[in-house]
Amino acid sequence: MPQPGPADHQYGPPPQQQPPIPPPHGREATLLPPDQQRGHQHPQQPDSTAFMCPYCEAVLTNPGAAQCNSCGRPLPQKGTPILRVQFPTGELKVSVGQHLVLGRDAGQSPVAATFTQYDNVSRRHSTVWLDPSGTAWVRDEGSTNGTFVNGERLPRGVEAPLRDGDQLRLAADVTGTVQLA
Numbered sequence: 274m275p276q277p278g279p280a281d282h283q284y285g286p287p288p289q290q291q292p293p294i295p296p297p298h299g300r301e302a303t304l305l306p307p308d309q310q311r312g313h314q315h316p317q318q319p320d321s322t323a324f325m326c327p328y329c330e331a332v333l334t335n336p337g338a339a340q341c342n343s344c345g346r347p348l349p350q351k352g353t354p355i356l357r358v359q360f361p362t363g364e365l366k367v368s369v370g371q372h373l374v375l376g377r378d379a380g381q382s383p384v385a386a387t388f389t390q391y392d393n394v395s396r397r398h399s400t401v402w403l404d405p406s407g408t409a410w411v412r413d414e415g416s417t418n419g420t421f422v423n424g425e426r427l428p429r430g431v432e433a434p435l436r437d438g439d440q441l442r443l444a445a446d447v448t449g450t451v452q453l454a
């Protein structure tokens with residue numbers, strides 16, 4: 274005789290039982306949600322971290338949207354290339370549509386911690402980004418000591434392409450290797 278009830282689960286997926294585990298008394302302070310443990314912050318500089326439309330550069334309120342809400346063009350979706358720049362003090366990652374300001378001032382650059390130890394890097398030094406075709410670019414933002422690609426100084430404001438393996442140098446101080454996946 275088939276037995277309805279618990280025996281029916283025998284060949285099915287294991288029951289999703291996750292009984293709540295009450296925290297031991299006195300340890301609540303250590304059981305923060307993961308984003309609090311990482312020191313999650315709410316950045317106050319939307320221009321340097323915001324996702325922008327790669328066509329019209331409107332700031333996207335919803336980066337996952339299929340179309341730009343300003344110009345209506347289709348936006349690149351996830352799975353597109355990523356630009357990485359490996360500096361001795363850290364690796365920077367830039368997605369399509371993201372403009373990343375490099376510099377020493379935390380109010381200007383979300384990655385300022387990578388450059389604070391380099392006195393000759395300007396507060397707002399250069400910007401790197403990735404266009405929808407997967408080409409990476411860098412632009413000097415009027416830095417005092419220059420932005421260099423493979424040893425060649427970029428004129429201020431000029432957009433220069435970056436290729437895999439290029440050496441991106443800020444002032445005389447810090448050189449990063451470009452990696453394009």
Ligand SMILES: [Zn+2]
Binds near residue numbers: 341346
């Ligand atoms: Zn747009």
